[in-house]
């Protein structure tokens with residue numbers, strides 16, 4: 102199988118600090134991959150590079166075989182890479198439905214929105230997305246009234262509305278209750294079962310154990326281990342890294 106996403110000898114330096122160090126990562130289409138590593142390992146920087154928010158110092162990123170490393174953010178989004186940030190970023194005064202509608206509309210040229218067929222199709226798409234993120238019964242509620250977890254799901258919904266081929270999630274369960282975390286695991290597994298490719302940053306091992314098929318461990322901008330969660334958890338180097346010994 103050919104990879105949907107590949108980085109080749111990817112490097113990102115901030116002054117004297119190397120945040121991404123000769124990174125070769127390969128993700129197959131349909132894969133659910135977890136990215137872990139201690140604080141400052143370079144996880145978010147890697148997402149910034151993939152989405153075009155940062156430009157690599159050296160190396161290349163390929164998405165569906167095409168080099169994307171120096172494209173602007175909106176072009177990369179249009180090619181099918183959707184990203185959910187660590188902190189929820191929803192429009193508080195708009196309803197749940199309107200938030201997803203805004204996300205959909207951002208992707209379309211304005212004239213298309215006035216065509217009835219397009220409007221109806223968009224309505225269906227928004228309803229489907231709200232079903233996916235289990236917010237159908239809150240569609241008319243202003244986002245300000247949602248719980249922290251619900252806001253996170255709404256934001257995932259806003260990303261899904263753009264029908265991405267690759268979904269990047271940075272610590273999607275940060276600040277969630279145990280119940281909300283469980284529901285998020287279900288959501289991610291559901292999306293993955295539909296063959297959406299997902300790259301997920303996490304730090305809570307219990308969460309990663311619940312969702313992950315394959316785990317990549319980053320440390321000082323490099324991949325230090327890769328494998329299933331069982332192998333990763335018993336890997337001595339990984340343990341030493343997490344204990345701060347390396």
Ligand SMILES: Nc1ncnc2c1ncn2[C@@H]1O[C@H](COP(=O)(O)OP(=O)(O)OP(=O)(O)O)[C@@H](O)[C@H]1O
Nearest residue numbers: 115118119120138139140141142143144145146147
């Ligand atoms: N824009 C920037 N300018 C300067 N240094 C940066 C910048 N972005 C990241 N860094 C540095 O790069 C390194 C990697 O940071 P990054 O945010 O990618 O880590 P992370 O693995 O996401 O950590 P965390 O688990 O804390 O979120 C850190 O040392 C960080 O301080």
Ligand SMILES: [Mg+2]
Nearest residue numbers: 144145146271
């Ligand atoms: Mg981070």
